[in-house]
Structure formats: C-alpha cells, structure tokens
Amino acid sequence: MGANGFDSSKLERVLYLYMAIKATPGKSPGELRQELGVGTSTYGRYCALLKGLGMDFRFDRKARRHVIEKDAFLTAPDLTLDERLAIILAMGRLGGLQESFLASRARKAATKLLAVNEASVAAACSALLSGPEMPAHVGGRGQVVDTLFRAVTERRRIAVSYAKPHAEPEEFEVDPYQLYVLDGALYLDGYHWGRRAVRCFKACRIRRARLTEITFTNNRDYAYHERRLSSFRVFATEREPETVRIWFSPFAAPYIREEYHNPSQLLTDNPDDSLVYEVRATEPREVLWWAMRWGADFEVLEPEWLREEAMEKVRGMVGRYGMGGRESKSIAVTE
Incomplete structure (x- = not known):
C-alpha cells in the first residue's frame, strides 16, 4: 500500500490484465486469473475497473478468445x-x-x-x-476465417473440409502460409499434404477448419511475392508462364489503359487507336475471362489454343441467343 493509501500492486495487476487481453486474446479468464494469482471475484472487479476506464471486452467462448469492442486507450498511430x-x-x-x-x-x-x-x-x-454491410452469408464462415488467421500466425497445421463448385467436399490437411484478398475474396496459400504441393484455397469454400497440435517451420521455399509475379489475377501455378496477346477496339482501349494486372503487361498502341495488350501468365484462361467482358471489342491473337477456346465460347453464345442460323455483324471473330 502506498503512502497515500494507493495499492500499487493492484494497479500493476490491472495493467497486466489489460496488456494480456490485447497481446494474448486466446488466453481464457481462468488462465489469466492463474497468472494474476487472484480469485474469481477479484478478477471480476479488475475487469469492471477496465470497463469503467473505457475498455469494453468480452470472452467469446465459441471462438475461445477475448474480443475487444472498444479501447479508450487506443492512441493515434504515427501516420501522416x-x-x-x-x-x-x-x-x-x-x-x-x-x-x-x-x-x-x-x-x-x-x-x-x-x-x-x-x-x-x-x-x-x-x-x-455507414453504408450497408455485406450479408452475413457472403464469403467465408466467421469461425473458419478466425481459425485461418490463428493458424497462419501460430504456424499450425489445419484439417479442412473443402468443397469446390460441382464437386464433393474433400478432407485434407494444410500447412497455412499466407492469407490475402484478391478481387474481393479471401484466399489462403498453403501446403496441401494430399497433393504434396503448395495450393491456393478460396476461404468461402472451406466448410470446416480445425487447428491441429502440429506446428511447422518448413515453408518449402514459398514466397508470396514471387508466386504472384506470373499470376494474372488469382491463379498461381508452378507452370511456366505463357505470352497472351489480345486486341482491343478503339472504344475499349482507353479503359484498358487505366488497368494494371501484372508487371509483365505491355500495351502497344495502333494507328487506329486500338491497342494490343500483352502479358505473361501461368493461367492464360484468366486473361480470356477478363477480356470477355468487352464482348465484340476484343480478339485473342495468341496463343492459338486460347484463340480457339475464345471462338468456341463465342459460338456457344451465338447458339444461346438463337443466332446460329444467321449472320451477326456485331460479333467480330476471324477464323
């Protein structure tokens, strides 16, 4: 007890509790009580004191971690x-x-x-x-996403149930390396123990994720930046990148100039204000899927197999609209 009747040891324990909740939110109230050396009632008084000072928090038993709703002690970062x-x-x-x-x-x-x-x-x-929030069913399940974050930060192997569209769910284990967002969706890069290779997983397709007791240190030379260098948008593979060249009409060209997808992309302007977009990608089909939003204002020049695939899709669209038996000047495809 201090000279003015102030219990400095109590203050130290309250500060310890504050820092512990922020630094190690996964510790349970029981573990924190044990570390502080206090009983349930004293621990409750410490929590009430912190909340009275402006820190609102709770222990989420389902997620097994503390959740901080408000922190009056949050300082402004050293940012301009x-x-x-x-x-x-x-x-x-x-x-x-x-x-x-x-x-x-x-x-x-x-x-x-x-x-x-x-x-x-x-x-x-x-x-x-203050705008409308995303519906709760969109994207990955909250508990799954939380587990993925913990697995990446704690470097722990996870067992997942993964369901691709039009396929039955698969059960396998993953060493999680990196979480990232592309085109608005959350992805995980990790070592797939069934395939014995690094794979990309879309979080919303993971139905269940469970932390195992296995930790890992071997990243198998994984480097996020290098893996993304030859990826056009999402897909990153170990294949050698192919050169893709696409012509865009004078109407589409100004919009294409505003976009950036890959360090290898090259734009070549034509005298008629059209342009040729060139890029090297490990999954050329992604370039086709992106270009197809421009309808008749694009044409695949190479590789030849991708050009043929584009023509097949155009023929399918013509048939879908019941135009197979007549000419259409609005769809320009050179065979």
Missing part, C-alpha cells in the same frame, strides 16, 4: 494525414470485399481509427463506414 485518409478510404471500399466477416471487422478497425483523428477527418470519412 494522407496515410490515415488512405487507410480509411481503402476500408471504405470494403463493400466490394466478398467476405462479410472480414468486412465487418475492418469497418470496426476503421471506426477506431476515426475516433482518434481530428474532427474534420472523421467528418470527411465517416459516411464511408
């Missing part, structure tokens, strides 16, 4: 105004994130960041975070 605005604006685009679990948590994080900014910054950005 431009950097803070960029982060908040990026989070404001999360309406396009096809992951309701991640979107809701990122929105909470942005709200906390707004709370420690100047009023003018908060006013300029708050509307971005």
Whole structure:
C-alpha cells in the first residue's frame, strides 16, 4: 500500500490484465486469473475497473478468445494525414470485399481509427463506414476465417473440409502460409499434404477448419511475392508462364489503359487507336475471362489454343441467343 493509501500492486495487476487481453486474446479468464494469482471475484472487479476506464471486452467462448469492442486507450498511430485518409478510404471500399466477416471487422478497425483523428477527418470519412454491410452469408464462415488467421500466425497445421463448385467436399490437411484478398475474396496459400504441393484455397469454400497440435517451420521455399509475379489475377501455378496477346477496339482501349494486372503487361498502341495488350501468365484462361467482358471489342491473337477456346465460347453464345442460323455483324471473330 502506498503512502497515500494507493495499492500499487493492484494497479500493476490491472495493467497486466489489460496488456494480456490485447497481446494474448486466446488466453481464457481462468488462465489469466492463474497468472494474476487472484480469485474469481477479484478478477471480476479488475475487469469492471477496465470497463469503467473505457475498455469494453468480452470472452467469446465459441471462438475461445477475448474480443475487444472498444479501447479508450487506443492512441493515434504515427501516420501522416494522407496515410490515415488512405487507410480509411481503402476500408471504405470494403463493400466490394466478398467476405462479410472480414468486412465487418475492418469497418470496426476503421471506426477506431476515426475516433482518434481530428474532427474534420472523421467528418470527411465517416459516411464511408455507414453504408450497408455485406450479408452475413457472403464469403467465408466467421469461425473458419478466425481459425485461418490463428493458424497462419501460430504456424499450425489445419484439417479442412473443402468443397469446390460441382464437386464433393474433400478432407485434407494444410500447412497455412499466407492469407490475402484478391478481387474481393479471401484466399489462403498453403501446403496441401494430399497433393504434396503448395495450393491456393478460396476461404468461402472451406466448410470446416480445425487447428491441429502440429506446428511447422518448413515453408518449402514459398514466397508470396514471387508466386504472384506470373499470376494474372488469382491463379498461381508452378507452370511456366505463357505470352497472351489480345486486341482491343478503339472504344475499349482507353479503359484498358487505366488497368494494371501484372508487371509483365505491355500495351502497344495502333494507328487506329486500338491497342494490343500483352502479358505473361501461368493461367492464360484468366486473361480470356477478363477480356470477355468487352464482348465484340476484343480478339485473342495468341496463343492459338486460347484463340480457339475464345471462338468456341463465342459460338456457344451465338447458339444461346438463337443466332446460329444467321449472320451477326456485331460479333467480330476471324477464323
């Protein structure tokens, strides 16, 4: 007890509890009580004291971790105004994130960041975070996504049930390496023990994920940046990249110039204001799928097998619209 009747040891335990909840949210209240050396009633008083000081938290028994809803002690990061605005604006685009679990948590994080900014910054950005939220069924299941985050950070092998479209679910184990978002969806790169190779998994296709007791240290030379270099959008494989060349009409060309997909991409302007888009990709079909949104304003030039595949798709579209028996000048395909 201090000279003024202040119990410094109590303050130390409360501060320890505060830091423990933030640094190791996976510890249960029982584990924290044991570390503090206090009983249930004293622990309850410490929690009430923290909440009275502006820290709202709870222990989620289903997720088996503490969840911090509000932290009055959160300080403003050492960021410039431009950097803070960029982060908040990026989070404001999360309406396009096809992951309701991640979107809701990122929105909470942005709200906390707004709370420690100047009023003018908060006013300029708050509307971005008040729009409609993603429906809860969109994207990966919350518990699955949370398990993936824990597995990556703790470097623990997971057992998953994975279901591709038009296929039966598969059960296998994965050493998780990296989580990332592409085209609004959450993906996981990891070592597939059944295939004995690194594979890319879409989080929304993982029906169940369970942490095992096995930890791993061998990343098998995995490097996220290098793996993405030859990927056009999502798919990254061990195959050698192929050169893909696509012609875009004068109408589409200005829009194509605004896009960037891969470091290898090359744009060649033609005298008639059309352009040729060239890129090296390990999965050329992704380039075709992207180009097809331009309808008659694109043409695959190479590789030949991809050109033939594009023509087959166009013939299928002609048949779908009942135009197989007549000419159509709106679809320009040279065979």
